[in-house]
Amino acid sequence: MNLKELSEHLGLSQTTVSRALNGFPEVGEVTRKRVVEAAEQFQYRPNSSARKLATGRAGAIGIVISSERNLLLDPIFTDFLAGVASRSAQVDTDVLVSSSLGDEAGTYRRLARVRSVDAVVLSTPTVDDSRIALLQRLGMPFVVHGRSLTSLPYAHLDIDNEAAFFQATSLLGDLGHRRIGLINESVNFTFAMHRSRGWRHALAERGLPVLPELECSSRMTEENGYRMARGLFDLAEPPTALLCSSIFSALGAMRAARDTGRVVGKDLSLIAHDDGLAAIRPETLTPPLTTTFSSIHAAGIRIAEIGQAIAKGADPGTLTEVWPVDLVFRGSTVPPIS
């Protein structure tokens, strides 16, 4: 059933039916009701391509999966994506996933030219992410999940990684730890840089030395977590507490602790960042892990909303949010053994 058939059935013009369905004010109340009911009855749905062509809006939001980035970095990307998709569905917006095949800039250019999306979501930006300038140049509306270091205003939603790791480090400091290791992602990524800064500032604030050998960074896998922790434990003066940027590297660190005869929550304190992945919950591990927590699914939902606004022409400079992060205290953080 298309518009023409529906309007013929109703004995109205396509114009009126279209207007009634799209909620234009000039349609009479009785007419509108008749139209809406008929549309309901026949399960009429406007053809999206036709609508896009006529309006010039794509009715879609784009997300580029970069194999170097999200895929390896972010096994919880699904969770984020599901958030974006669920919110978008409510406003009848499609979510288009592209894979970059290495050439991410090219992918964005293509999206911009074909006009297949009204806005684009950028995930996990680096400190000097060139995509932001690129999209601004292309005139493609976008929203960033995370932040980048640029003076240009751009729409974004981020969590306060610096404050989170500042707090976490402070907690460990308050417990009496003086050597606190950081197992991070590469500080090219802004979130990792912010976490590093939080850690550093907290140490400095309480007069503890900021030792470069206590900071490691690498992709957040179990194996790398293990390797980095082992490296820290091999130090002449090994740390008594560890901060991990992901639940995966935390698992590796826990394994390293076991292999070196340490007991987490006794000999060793541990705090991990938790994105809320269902497959591994920090509260059910042994011991339950103290975490900095922020739901990435919730972020996905909010990103979709911001993307929607951006697509409609809202001023990017006004759409900026940084969410506080919860510090959840559990059994993995104790005073150091002296």
Added chain:
Amino acid sequence: MNLKELSEHLGLSQTTVSRALNGFPEVGEVTRKRVVEAAEQFQYRPNSSARKLATGRAGAIGIVISSERNLLLDPIFTDFLAGVASRSAQVDTDVLVSSSLGDEAGTYRRLARVRSVDAVVLSTPTVDDSRIALLQRLGMPFVVHGRSLTSLPYAHLDIDNEAAFFQATSLLGDLGHRRIGLINESVNFTFAMHRSRGWRHALAERGLPVLPELECSSRMTEENGYRMARGLFDLAEPPTALLCSSIFSALGAMRAARDTGRVVGKDLSLIAHDDGLAAIRPETLTPPLTTTFSSIHAAGIRIAEIGQAIAKGADPGTLTEVWPVDLVFRGSTVPPIS
């Protein structure tokens, strides 16, 4: 730059330009070359909505994220999705992700009516998955990642879960194990049912009893893996070997082993299924895990190809594949201590 502008620039009709660009045979070689070069130069890309409207094909493939299904079940869904997206990009096909918000059937109906996708990918089907009949009724082409028990022919790509777990169980049997526990996902899902069957047949084949108390099933999280393993260890005659349907439940099982004073690769043997998630590699754990391995990213790529064929009207009955699964022997499987 649109078709009209491009053809005016070339002094040709839109018809000819369109045909040249779409590779129609009747265009002269010299003309084609001129056209293609100009298109290149001006970076002309046809407006996808206009093309869709004119051809009736959407140039897109759909994937529905069901919150009850993929999201919780499949943290590795990203990997699969990236595979689908990368292959689709090569043939200029969009990948549209929808979230079902509980009403999955409704989502498919909507996709079918709006004609926003040419084909749909079904993931992780249950044994009697109603979506297959639904899509057939709707006339929406689809390809299933996995299988379902129906006599109707449908396009699908699956891995041979039954043979994989048959082999894994046989290996444990060959090593001398007589009590082999199975930590599975709910057998409503076909893949889990197949694994259960492989386990059962292998036991039966060597005259070992198939004890219901050795089979557990639940969502494949670390926590559930832990709980199920603990339950098995509490048995009067606990198993000496475990089969886990995912790397996450395997992690839980390993933790349960530790908590009950067992050493994997000594007191306890363990085999897990590995989908190739980058964040956790079984070969780097302690001990390295013996696995049944199949890359879900490769499956995503192949699913995109099949979806492409299906969208173009290929006969679903001819597009059916079941891939063999590798059994990778590592340090977690040893003879039982007697």
Added chain:
DNA sequence: CTGAAAGCGCTTACAG
């Protein structure tokens, strides 16, 4: 409050 008509940017019979 309603409608006839143009237009969005393509593709593709049909004619030559």
Added chain:
DNA sequence: CTGAAAGCGCTTACAG
């Protein structure tokens, strides 16, 4: 081998 024209299914000035 090439082109004029119709059509895909919507939206939206413009006119009444």
